[in-house]
Amino acid sequence: MLRSCVSRLRTLAVQRGLPGGAPLPAKDPWSPRVNPGAGRRERAAKPGCVRGDPRSFSSEVMHMDLSLPNPSWSEDMRLLFDQFMKKSEDGSWKHLPSYKSKFTQETEDIKIYFPDAKLMKEKLSQAQLFPRSLEEGLGFEYAMFHNCVEDRTVCIFQGGPYLQGVPGFLHGGAIATMIDATLGTCAVVAIGVAMTASLNISFKRPIPLGSVVVINSQVDKVEGRKLFLSCNIRSVDEKTVYSEATSLFVKLDPKTRLT
Numbered sequence: 001m002l003r004s005c006v007s008r009l010r011t012l013a014v015q016r017g018l019p020g021g022a023p024l025p026a027k028d029p030w031s032p033r034v035n036p037g038a039g040r041r042e043r044a045a046k047p048g049c050v051r052g053d054p055r056s057f058s059s060e061v062m063h064m065d066l067s068l069p070n071p072s073w074s075e076d077m078r079l080l081f082d083q084f085m086k087k088s089e090d091g092s093w094k095h096l097p098s099y100k101s102k103f104t105q106e107t108e109d110i111k112i113y114f115p116d117a118k119l120m121k122e123k124l125s126q127a128q129l130f131p132r133s134l135e136e137g138l139g140f141e142y143a144m145f146h147n148c149v150e151d152r153t154v155c156i157f158q159g160g161p162y163l164q165g166v167p168g169f170l171h172g173g174a175i176a177t178m179i180d181a182t183l184g185t186c187a188v189v190a191i192g193v194a195m196t197a198s199l200n201i202s203f204k205r206p207i208p209l210g211s212v213v214v215i216n217s218q219v220d221k222v223e224g225r226k227l228f229l230s231c232n233i234r235s236v237d238e239k240t241v242y243s244e245a246t247s248l249f250v251k252l253d254p255k256t257r258l259t
């Protein structure tokens with residue numbers, strides 16, 4: 001199912017030309033830029049994400065970018081968003097849009113990875129990206145920005161009241177979800193469709209419910225299909241480190257089908 005999330009977002013990214021919405025950027029910010037067979041130093045250090053996979057995808061898309069500000073966002077969240085949008089003006093950072101979508105039977109990734117594409121089609125039509133599945137302001141409010149030169153993804157995140165664990169603080173599973181989503185995004189933009197193979201989190205300080213935090217992730221090393229990434233979660237003033245994590249993502253092998 002998480003494969004479907006990756007695939008779905010990829011589909012969305014390719015299809016995100018919005019009627020009446022924001023114009024398409026010159027280059028697709030979701031396109032992988034790393035040759036999985038190459039070491040880190042050998043990768044192209046181009047100032048922008050380069051489309052590496054020409055496969056096309058087809059789906060019905062709900063044309064609403066859920067990573068744009070909404071009334072539930074606090075002032076801190078809006079200020080940070082504006083700061084990163086400003087940084088994106090020279091192309092060094094790219095805002096990564098996020099949509100909900102429905103697959104059709106034509107979606108290429110389904111055909112590649114799932115043995116029974118027909119069966120999957122019905123299941124996938126009901127599915128939603130997990131962190132985008134709660135109503136506005138109640139769960140995961142976030143926006144991500146990627147720096148293609150530095151292989152870094154930053155997520156600004158505000159956790160709503162449905163993510164409570166210990167009273168007044170975020171649930172560890174919700175924190176892990178956003179860490180995984182940020183690292184996963186960083187991995188997918190860098191290398192293409194990949195899944196979490198391992199994730200190690202150190203929870204250092206509890207995150208107050210409703211507060212805004214910044215998740216900084218980066219690619220540390222690439223070995224063939226393996227991508228090693230790390231991240232930390234800090235307060236907006238950067239004084240508090242809430243969590244740190246390391247992870248391994250593995251780029252999916254198109255010869256191996258998911259069962």
Ligand SMILES: CCCCCCCCCCCCCC(=O)SCCNC(=O)CCNC(=O)[C@H](O)C(C)(C)COP(=O)(O)OP(=O)(O)OC[C@H]1O[C@@H](n2cnc3c(N)ncnc32)[C@H](O)[C@@H]1OP(=O)(O)O
Pocket residue numbers: 002003005006007008009010011013030031180181182184185188189194195196197198224225226248250251252253256
């Ligand atoms: C554009 C699109 C946008 C998308 C938006 C993104 C949003 C994303 C947000 C959502 C993000 C959410 C993301 C999620 O939550 S993904 C959901 C959680 N993850 C999973 O369910 C993954 C389950 N596992 C698998 O499917 C397979 O095991 C994978 C695919 C990971 C590897 O199986 P595969 O058959 O392909 O690989 P291989 O066996 O040939 O091994 C290859 C190499 O890897 C090494 N290895 C493998 N496993 C491990 C391990 N556990 N520790 C250490 N090393 C490991 C292995 O030793 C070998 O190394 P080497 O011998 O070559 O040196």
